[in-house]
Amino acid sequence: MNITNVGDLPVAPQWFRFTDVDERTTLIEEPYVRPLLRANVWHLRGRERDLLVDCGLGVTTLVPLLRERFDREPVLVLTHAHLDHMGSAYEFSQVWAHPLELVDDPAPGSLHGPVLAAQLGLDEVLPPALLTARPHGDYDLETYRVRPATRTRSLADGDLLDLGDHALTVLHLPGHSPGSIALFDESDGTLFSGDVVYDDVLLDSLPGSDTEHYARSLRRLRNLPVRLTHPGHGHSFDRHRLHHLIDNHLHRPPSTVHRPPSTVHLTPHDSD
Ligand SMILES: [Zn+2]
Structure with a gap:
């Protein structure tokens, strides 16, 4: 299927945008990806090791840029295996994820809006093209596929990820x-x-989603002493906003509850 007018897409001067959030946290974004697929990548500097939380869409190489900027390759932790979060995972030598995420057999994805919408049952x-620019002059959007990665560590609820001077707890x-x-x-x-939570409509009816599990996860999150949330999409927010977003989702009127697609299942597992 042809993606109309993609030949007209300009070439981005620089694909990734780096923003230092605090002395050990850097936000990495892909500004030329349309909002649906524009995910946040978080780089966390540690004394012993660095972590990268998710890695973007994977339309151009990321690891060499990280090596250049941070002097070493971080461990990649995937929050889940949707295309906008794991696209560059194949580049990393250490990929940590929960075993229920099929990082070695991801859903193919697409940068062609109608194809992706059909895959996801949206x-x-x-829009025809889910990028507003190309990462380089000879980039062909039609060749996009999520490349499989090798999980080098299976993460479980309660695991402590030690960076040397601070640690993060895994929540399933x-x-x-x-x-x-x-x-x-x-x-x-x-x-x-x-x-799991970001400041927009939360998606609990994609292929592989589970509405009941989602509600339980949000209730668990609401009881934790979270001060600041750095989400997978959009801006960061405080505890008050977190509770507002959770309550909005849990108490939304039935008419806005999205039903899982009954006819569209192009993939046996998850997609974003
Ligand atoms: Zn997702």
């Missing part, structure tokens, strides 16, 4: 996808939430 009409919070995790820094109340 009602909304997506299924619902958006079966093996969705968040990382929680109990020392300062910072949560890296992936797609």
